[in-house]
Amino acid sequence: MSRPDNSLGNTLRAWRGRITTEDVGLPATRRRRTDGLRREELALLAGISTDYLLRLEQGRALRPSRDVVASLARALRLSTNETCHFHLVAGLLPPKPQGIPHQLPPGVQRLVSRWGNIPVGVFSASWTLLTWTSMWAALLGDPSLRPPEERNLVRAVFKEPPSDTGYPLFPAEQSTTEFKAALVADLRITHGAYPHDEEFKALMGEVMSSSEEFRGLWGAPALGSRLGGHKRLRHPLVGEIGLDSDVLKVPDHDVRIVTCTAEPGTPDEEKLEYLRVAAAQAAQAAQADQAAQAALPLSSG
Template sequence: MSRPENSLGNALRAWRARITTADVGLPSTRRRRTAGLRREELAHLAGISTDYLLRLEQGRSRRPSRDVVASLARALRLSTDETCHLHLVARLLPPTPLKIPQLMPPGVQRLVSRWGNIPVGVFSASWTLLTWTSMWTALLGDPSLRSPEERNLVRAVFNEPPDMGQPLFPAEQNTTEFKAALVVDLRITRGAYPHDEDFRVLIDEVMSNSEEFRSLWSTPALGSRLGGHKRLRHPLVGEIGLDNDVLKVPDHDVRVVTYTAEPGTSDEEKLEYLRIAAARTTV
């Protein structure tokens, strides 16, 4: 008879092997027979006995409590996705985050700082604009003129009257297809953060103000695409065609929105003109 697969034990051993003592603030020793943490070191960090960790790794114990799994995840410095995987192999439902992240990871901050020549905006999972480049301002207007609540794309698309002034996103982009894709992404966010009270308030607010939103929210559509080729109208350069891409950073759940032009086109020249104009205004 074949032995049952030991997914939990295999995962724990693999993650323990990749962690160094320096990673967790433990003193290093010169002679270590195995890479990574020793079993007793991980057990100490997780607040469990070494014997119990041995039984988990050997598959003799397969149903650790939720508290034990959470302690192991913290001790092993697991990412969000890895923590979910650990819960699943331990036959537990993954933990549900209480709040939508509103802070950008350092890696995304560094990317945005290096993309100064591209219109880039970073949104939270509730579609609140967190940061943007100067080229975003040159193309779409200055978000700093709005309050943090007004920088939410859902409110801007479904709540604002046509005479609100400079839109958060260009009016040409607010097509039925775009709105449907936005609502699909919001529905995914609700599933990921069912206990976020601020997000619930946002959805209730837009639901009460927009019949179109209510209709889209009740439609079980999946797979809609937020990006694509967009033709926008700008007061300085007129009509400009740009590729709009929405890149998700899953572990931190932010959306990086970019606008780029095809090389060698008049659209690229117009975008470059906006960059020069923006640079002159900041001098």
């Protein structure tokens, strides 16, 4: 019998019930009384005994080790948030991630590919630009023209000299105290989440040593305002343009999706559409030039 207050066992059974043999690469069997993995299948995947898994689910074993919880989390295909919850109901502190993720999850990649008509940039938790749409490049300048180290917003804001491209790395006036305070506030969250990330430590040490303003903001108790909101930018083709900038976080992978949109029916929307057409024409011209270059005969000798 299961104990009535058996949070750990109830959670394990619920998660076991949602996983199929196809999900984990096990051969399917024809007759099953319930959905999900059988207890012996999950035990096999996690490398523990079926009897021990039974005692966990019935609440007769209440304190599994950290290794057992980690093995079960992998076998159950748990998300980051689910893994944290699993540790808590097992009486353990959630694991601290060692490094900042720089990989784009497939879902975010699909979103970016479908949002080609609006400026979208995806940043890591250390505010390194990971990917962007062609409209982002049309609005803010092509990030691929920058050296990789200059695609980090923290360096772009707090380190001198600024980039030679003359374009901002983010859809906002980056020299204001309000913007810098909001950026530093988000960096504090990253610092707490990834205390062992060596690359992030090096970045913080770099800006600490070079920017008195950063040191002052880092030591201030104020949290700062949000990075999004209505922004006005000056573009060399369309002049001043007002956009709504939103920062969407993907918690499981800790990336920031930054989008820029214009209010419908406004001159700002017309300017953004003009940039879209100009970017499409530039891309077509580049493709035609590449095709012409490929068609040239190879020189002999």
